[in-house]
Amino acid sequence: MVALRFRILLVAAALLAFCGALGAPFQFDDFSLLNDPALNSAHGWNHVFTATQTRPLTFLSFWVNLQISDAPWTFHLVSLVLHLACVWLASGLLLELLPLRAAWLASAVFAFHPLQTEAVAYVFSRATLLAALFCLLSLSCWLKGRRWWAFGLFVCGLLAKEEVAAFPLFLALLEWSTRRSKAAVGPIAAMCAAALAAGLRTIYATSMIAGSGAGTQAGLTSFDYFSYQGVAILRYLQLLLVPIGFTVDAEVRVPPLAAALAWGVIVVVAILAWRTVRAAQPGFWVLGGLLLLLPSSSIFPAEDLAVDRRMYLPLFCFAALFGMLLQKANQKLLYGYAALLLVLSFAQTRVWMSPEALWMEAARHAPSKIRPKRQLARVVQPAQAVELMEEAKRLAPEDAAVATDLGLSYLRANKPEVALGEFGRALALDPNSAMAIHNRGMALLLLGQADAAKGDFARALEKDPCLFDAHWNLRRLGVVRTMPSGCAWTRRQAELLQRPEISSAP
Template identity: 30%
Template sequence: MSETGAGLVVTVRRPGHGGLVLLAALTAVAYANVLGAGFQFDDFNVIADNPDIHSRAALLAYLPHGIRPLLKLRDALLWSLGGGQPLAFHACSVVVHLLNTGLVWHLGRRMFERCATPAPHAQSAAVFGAALFAVLPVNTEAVTYVSGSSVAFSAMFMLASLAMYDAFLERGGGWRWLACFGFFLGGLAARETAATLPVLLLLWDALAPSRRGRLVRHAPFWLVLIAGLALAVLRTRYDEFFAVSLSTRAPWDNALAQIRGLCWLLAQALLLRPLDIDPDLHVPDGVDATLVAQAALLALLLLAGLVSGRRWPWAPFCAAWGVLHFLPTNSLLPRLDLANDRQWYLPGIAACWTLGYAIAAATAHAPRSAGIAAIALLSALAWRTHERNLDYADEPSLWRQTLSQSPDKPRVLNNYGVALRLEGRELQARAAFLRALAVDPTFEAARKNLDATTDHLIEDEPRTDGARARFETAAPLAEKP
């Protein structure tokens, strides 16, 4: 075997050092330019203009009745450490993504090993799977967009909890179970979608079935979920959220919409569509040939994962992982936005493991050619992620790129108008607001912004850095609460 081929095999088969260095290097290359990005979109409502995280007294007043307390604690700490600048938030997001990449590698290796995959192949598959996760461009929204980083932040606790649960099953020790439970609570306190973890633990048990002590070690997790559900019902903000969500569309219409949303996310992940922070997706008017084909594709992918279990015992687990983690964001509960890239972050891990296994098999069969192809693929994905992060450099860049993908969406036109106004381009901003109203005459944010722009042109007042306060960006319901 050539030196190049042998070097590649050594790198992927000994991930304790070489593999982890590779993962860290890929993440650094892909996300190095994030540190200079600014706040975007919901970041102003959630962070920059949110007094709840700007002082200790305000934070303490918020926590007893607010939602996602750990996330708010994180935001308050980063706001204080960074002096209100976005650098601290972006640095934290990159570190969290790096930690998640390491956890994806560790859990992937353990999953393959628990399914009796030969150790060298399990290690290689885990490294390649984690490398794909590290540089997949669709994950940028959960890393680079500060308001979207709650997904990655909560995922960190969930993955850490599962890792500790696996260690508990493997080596015992009450402290490992307590750590698992503690990470679970942390995930829930960061984002309520972590409620899927107890089911995930059951799926992990199924990889190496053992009923011994299962009820005792699982019961506290389910009790916390029941208590959390009761608490959510009693909280006014959750009542409002559920009321708005359930009134958004009927169950059948929502089911059709979710088919379209899931296929959109799949296309985004495979780079079949350009990335778009605010895609112009509409609820289908009814069942047509395209929707039937999309539903058939999703069903076929799920069926392929389930029936592949005879040859690859880990495949049904990956299929169940994807379905489980799409449920909180793409299920019976309607969302205003049919799809956002950050929804792929946690479910997509299973796809990365699957593709990682395929790459590992190819490199084992043809180390030189497959190894070069794998390196080229990872390099190309890292560069595409690096390029996507440039869109988040400032508001005009982000909304200019988004408008190129969603040119007729009122919210995009409105937010592009706000970005133009921040650049001092008043007439172009006015044109954007008029276009938004031409598409949707009832769009109140664009109407208010148009009126404010008109007043500004009449008064000929100078633009100031505080001009944003007079304008309204139309934020998505996806992040509320």
């Protein structure tokens, strides 16, 4: 009865910590959900079975969500419910695996540590929540001796997000450190085979999908990515111990010596942890957390070197470690610490409720990075946007995307003549960009040069016959072109281009 009350109270506290996410807008990659033609199609569920879809369960959940509503709060509600379900499961597992007082503290850390904010408040992180939920269910079945049920649930986790591929290694470590049952060998081997298949599928899919931002399209080699991950892991652990300094776009690029030193620290910690792993003491939880981080924080490159949501499932282990180390601390101190975590999570969730606050925080923590400035420029006033993008131009003068965003900022500031020069610079840096040609046409149109603008819109369509913006602007100018087949337009875009008359921009 005491355990039940505790778990109910814990879920209520997690709800209080992250309820602000219900009022948050879409952020960053969330908008791609609204612009994905498959998701916005009445038959979008068919895309679940395509060769390049690595997360079919997550995709299907988004498709169902969109059939009901495209309001941000409905997406956030699903994320919040998934997190509360994970909290319920994690607390029950920790009560089974740890001494009572350690389990209480560990459960609180998992439930409402600020590290969890990104996974809960960022709609695109639903894959992380779903995968973690299935892995926690799998662990629950495993501890009850239902190993093949655990296998099936783990496969569901892989279908939600391949990032949980190292979960079988965690189970193997658990078996080796405790029961060492021979009956576990078959299910663990099957899980490893499924994880390998998911990994190979992910490598294939990311190489096929343009702009995936992962694998061969991450913009850096496996070695470079690996070298920075030591710093990323230490950053996660620092945020666990000292929960300040959160940012959606962390800077972890450091000189080679610092990168090597970071990995050196992790290796030493892992070796020391190995000495106590057989007794399922703190060393077990250290190695378990590091194992769960392997798929996202080792050699498979991703455009984002460090993101807090990657710690969501590993935090189950690190929270257990935290609970074991501090279980004998003063009780009032522990209550105070838990209350502090709740307050910090509530405050961090409020940051996610404002695009301006989110990217301003990122720009402050990483002043030399370009992306926070580009994202912030899109949500602030035109004058401030121009200032931000001029600074980005000084940092990256050869970046066509920066030139494009600077031009768009000047358009918003009602300076099409300056924007024209920036769009021309973007086109010089990327001559085959259909959007750069289109943007130049927009500047010409605002300068009263309609014929020249029509020419640019037409040339943009020669580069990309499916460029919606070019079709739309030509129709606004009275030029109706035959719609090409096979274009990946959303349902709304297709409907707009079928209208006999156009009175305003979409």
